[in-house]
Amino acid sequence: MTIARLSALLALLLTVFAVGRAEAVEPQPFARGSWAELQARHAGQPTVVHLWGLTCAPCLTELPHWADLKRERSDLRLVLLAADPVPQPPARVEEMLSRSGLDKLESWSFADRFNERLRYEIDPAWSGELPRTLLIDRDGTVTTLPGVADLGEVRAWLDRQRTH
Numbered sequence: 562m563t564i565a566r567l568s569a570l571l572a573l574l575l576t577v578f579a580v581g582r583a584e585a586v587e588p589q590p591f592a593r594g595s596w597a598e599l600q601a602r603h604a605g606q607p608t609v610v611h612l613w614g615l616t617c618a619p620c621l622t623e624l625p626h627w628a629d630l631k632r633e634r635s636d637l638r639l640v641l642l643a644a645d646p647v648p649q650p651p652a653r654v655e656e657m658l659s660r661s662g663l664d665k666l667e668s669w670s671f672a673d674r675f676n677e678r679l680r681y682e683i684d685p686a687w688s689g690e691l692p693r694t695l696l697i698d699r700d701g702t703v704t705t706l707p708g709v710a711d712l713g714e715v716r717a718w719l720d721r722q723r724t725h
Contacts, residue, residue: 585664588654590672591642596682599640599669605699607722608638609715612683612693614645615653619709620692628662630712636719639663643670644680644691699725 589595599610611627613620631637641663643654648671658664671679680687684705687693694706696718706714 585655585659586666586668588641588643588651588658588668588670590651591644591669591679592672593678593682595669596679600697600701603638603640603697604701606638607699607719608640608697610640610642610695610697611710612642612644612691612695614643614691615649615657616645616647617691621657623692623709624657624661624663626712630715631663631666634716634719636723637715639666641666641668643668644676644689644693645671646676646689648672648674648676698722 613624615621627639627641631639641658643649651670654668654670655664658666658668673679676689680689683695684703690707692709694710694715696704696706696715698704699722704718
């Protein structure tokens with residue numbers, strides 16, 4: 562094989578690797594001020610923020626169902642937030658999202674050991690129970706679904722967002 566062909570093959574392999582890696586989205590660190598940033602990014606657009614954790618067994622069972630709903634509903638703007646009481650290594654969060662089929666979505670992970678402050682920014686009445694889902698309307702009105710979400714309720718909410 563000539564050097565030119567070898568160089569072209571190497572360039573092609575690197576391009577394929579880079580494109581494949583670019584599809585997965587690494588969780589962003591969620592620190593003070595991140596909630597305001599997340600809200601600003603999605604202002605005026607119906608958005609579902611699903612709070613989950615690696616240390617929450619029901620959360621881990623529920624994640625693949627969110628992936629199914631996302632495949633079913635192209636209108637679902639879903640943001641995932643790993644809100645474990647103790648920040649988890651980003652690689653573990655990314656691995657779980659990948660196993661669940663959610664690694665290409667916008668995701669965040671608590672990055673501050675003082676998680677009470679982070680929870681308070683999201684909802685002053687939230688004491689940290691997981692899972693928890695926030696349905697945010699175009700006007701910023703938040704409907705909270707504590708516990709494992711009824712995805713039928715999420716579908717109905719999405720349908721109502723289309724008509725507004």
